[in-house]
Amino acid sequence: MLPDNLSHLAAFAAVARHSSFRKAGAELGLSTSAVSYAIRNLEERLGVNLFNRTTRSVALTDAGQRLAERLQPVLHDLGDALEEMNHFRSSASGTLRINTSRAASYMLLMPLAARFLAAYPGIHLEIGEDDSFVDIVGSGFDAGVRLLEAVPEDMVAVPIGPKLRAAVVASPAYLQGRSVPLHPNDLMQHECVRYRFPSGRYYKWEFEKDGVAVEVDVSGRIALSDVHAEVRAAVDGIGIGSVPESYVNGLLETGRLVRMLDDWCPVIPGFMLYYPKQRRVSSALRAFIDLARLEAAAAGV
Incomplete structure (x- = not known):
C-alpha cells in the first residue's frame, strides 16, 4: 500500500535517518508539525506504528526498521531517476544553502559567488556565516564549508579551495x-x-x-x-x-x-565542502563543486 503522496515516505525516511522530527523537517524544508502529520497519516494507512515516541527520543519500531530497510534502496533509485532529468535542462536550478565560517566566506565563497551566479542564472545562493559549529542538516543547509579538522565524521568532504x-x-x-x-x-x-x-x-x-x-x-x-x-x-x-x-x-x-x-x-589542507553521506547531491550543489574545482585548477592548485 503506497500513500497518495510519496512525500509521506520521504518524511518517514528522513525521521528514520535523524531520529528526530525537527531535523527531518529541516532537511525537507517542512515544519515539525507537517512531518508529524505525514508520519501519522502513513501509520494510519499501514495500520502499524513505525516509531516509538517519547518527549526525549524517537526510535523505530520493528515494523519501522523493516520498512526503512526496504525503502532506502527504492528511494535511492527514485532519486537517481529524478536527478537524471537535470541532464535535460540547459542549466542547473534551485536554491543552494551553504553554511561557512567567516574566514572561508571571505577567502573562498565570496570570490566564487559572482562567477557562480553568472554561470547559473537559475540558482539562488544563500550563504550563512557562523564561526561556531553548526548542524547543517538540522539548520536547513545543503552543505557546509570548514577546514578538514572541523568536518564531522559522518560527512562527505570535498576539497574545493587552495591550500x-x-x-x-x-x-x-x-x-x-x-x-x-x-x-x-x-x-x-x-x-x-x-x-x-x-x-x-x-x-x-x-x-x-x-x-x-x-x-x-x-x-x-x-x-x-x-x-x-x-x-x-x-x-x-x-x-x-x-x-x-x-x-x-x-x-x-x-x-x-x-x-x-x-x-x-x-x-x-584548504577548505572542504561537506554534506551528509545519505543526501543526494543536487544539481545546484554539483554545479558549485565543479566550479570551485575548476577555479582551483586554473589557479594551479
Whole structure:
C-alpha cells in the first residue's frame, strides 16, 4: 500500500535517518508539525506504528526498521531517476544553502559567488556565516564549508579551495625596541592578538619545522573573534597576530606589517565542502563543486 503522496515516505525516511522530527523537517524544508502529520497519516494507512515516541527520543519500531530497510534502496533509485532529468535542462536550478565560517566566506565563497551566479542564472545562493559549529542538516543547509579538522565524521568532504598558510605578523611600530621572535616559544615574551572561538576556547598557535610540531598558547591583553579585527589590531601595533596569509599579503608588500617565523608556518589542507553521506547531491550543489574545482585548477592548485 503506497500513500497518495510519496512525500509521506520521504518524511518517514528522513525521521528514520535523524531520529528526530525537527531535523527531518529541516532537511525537507517542512515544519515539525507537517512531518508529524505525514508520519501519522502513513501509520494510519499501514495500520502499524513505525516509531516509538517519547518527549526525549524517537526510535523505530520493528515494523519501522523493516520498512526503512526496504525503502532506502527504492528511494535511492527514485532519486537517481529524478536527478537524471537535470541532464535535460540547459542549466542547473534551485536554491543552494551553504553554511561557512567567516574566514572561508571571505577567502573562498565570496570570490566564487559572482562567477557562480553568472554561470547559473537559475540558482539562488544563500550563504550563512557562523564561526561556531553548526548542524547543517538540522539548520536547513545543503552543505557546509570548514577546514578538514572541523568536518564531522559522518560527512562527505570535498576539497574545493587552495591550500592555506598562516602568517605571523606585527607592525614595524610594535617591533621597534623589541626582539623579533626566532622560535615559536619566543612569542611568550610578546603581546599577541588572541583569537577566541564562539565556544570560549582560545586558539593555540600551531607551528611545524623539520618534522617538529610546536603549539603555543600565546598570551595577550586583547582577544578577538574576527580575523579582520585581528589584522587591524596588528596594524595598529597592539601585538603580534597569526592570520591566514591571504588577509595580509597587501599589507606585507607595503610594509605596514612585517612577517616573522616564516619557516615555522607550514602549508595545510584548504577548505572542504561537506554534506551528509545519505543526501543526494543536487544539481545546484554539483554545479558549485565543479566550479570551485575548476577555479582551483586554473589557479594551479
